Amino acid sequence: MFRKILIIISIAIFITACGDDEAAGFDPAKHVRPIKTYKVTSVKRMDVRTYPGKIRAGKKVDTSFILSGSLVVLNVKEGDYVEKGSLIAKLDDASYKHNLNTIKAQVEEATLAFQRAKKLWISNAISKADYDKAKSAYDVLQSQKELAEKSLRDTSLYAPFSGYIAKRYVDNFQTVSAGAPIASVQNIKEIEVVVNIPESLIMNSSQNLDYKAYAVFEVPFNKQYEMELKEVGTEADPVTQTYPVKFIMPSPDEITVLPGMTVAAKIVVSESYDEGEFEIPESAVFSDSSxxxxxxxLDENMTVHKREVKTDGLKNNSVLVLGGLKEGEEIASAGIQHLVEGLEVKRFEKPENLK
Known part of the structure; x- marks a missing residue:
């Protein structure tokens, strides 16, 4: 029995001695450890926000006469499509025609009188003053004729551009005043999307921020269309503290979009950092007692080296590095507590941001 105990103790001592020898001979620098890595790149930080928007016509005009009178022609009704230059409405032009004919007759008389005066002045039969008087009378009547012709033309109202009649404000044979709206023409080949943006987004805008805006329609299948910024309002709504922002875009061909419809406006904000600033995973950084x-x-030989970096805050599990790293460098992004200086490693897989 005593002999068996001695044998067991001897075996245990031998095993322990062998283990100590292996531990003493273990060199971390020669141990290849698989790790996850991250490629340092100057990617932009993205932030996506969605706001309700309202569709408006890209171009809209309330047409009106610059003269007063009675309507005798009203060629349009709401929903009609009109080509640029087509007749919308016409005023009774009888008095304007009569006025033009009267002035034309006076111009003919003044023309003959001026021609006679010119011949007489050349032959020194009349004074320069008499010649100037005849010429002045002719010039005045010519100006009156041009005004009368314009007034006659202004009795007709034409479409300023191709589009649809959104609203008709009057009926035919109605007496209208100068400047009173007759019909509203709108062009919906290009549409305007009006979005109320919170003041916080307006305040945070800077040269380092890039915006892309998309109109998202439920049909077909939440398809989105890129929009272009048109203008930003500078007066906030006193209740909501939002600012009206207008975007423009071509009207989609595959769906019918009309003014007054609602749409989701997706605003994608991307922030670019200054040179030498990068976002890296939170799991890649660690601190010492100080x-x-x-x-x-990682260096070119796939060994790791400890390097101090300057950071500034944490957002969405990422750390903003202000200094200490260079574009294209590769860092360990997980399992960093198991690493030591000079340890040889191998990539567990592609850098997590390059998969």
Whole structure:
């Protein structure tokens, strides 16, 4: 029995001695550890926000006469499509025609009188004053004729551009005043999307921020269309503290979009950093007892080296690095507590941001 105990103790001592020898001979620098890595790149930080928007016509005009009178022609009704230059309405032009004919007769007389005066002045039969008087009378009547012709033309109202009649404000044979709206013409080949943007987004805008805006329609299948910024209002709504922002876009061909419809406006905000600033995973950084922040950087031989970095805040599980890293460098992004200086590693897989 005593002999068996001695044998067991001897075996245990032998095993322990062998284990100590292996531990003493273990070199972390020669141990290849698989790790996850991250490629340092100057990617932009994205922020997506969605706001309700309202569709408006890209171009809309309330047409009106510059003269007063009675309507004798009203060629349009709401919903009609009109080509640029087509007749919308016409005023009774009888008095304007009569006035033009009267002035034309006076112009003919003044023309003959001026021609006679010119011949007489050349032959020194009349004074320069008499010649100037005849010429002045002719010039005045010519101007009156041009005004009368314009007034006659202004009795007809034409479409300023091709589009649809959104609203008709009057009926035919009605007496209208100068400047009173007759019909509203709108062009919906290009549409306007009006979105009320919170003041916080307006305040945070800077040269480092890029915006892309999309109109998202439920039909077909939440398809989105890129929009172009048209203008930003500078007066906030006193209740909502939002600012009206207008975007423009071509009207989609595959769906019918009309003014007054609602649409979701998706605003994609991307922020670019200054040179030497990067976002890296929170799991890639660690600190020492002094509070300094470090990362493990891989060299060309796939060994890791501890490097101090300057950071500024945490957002969405990412750390903003202000200094200490260069574009294209590769860092350990997980399992950093198992790494030591000079340890040889291998990639567990592609850098997580390059998959």
């Amino acid at each position: 509070g300094k922040i470090f990362v493990w950087v």
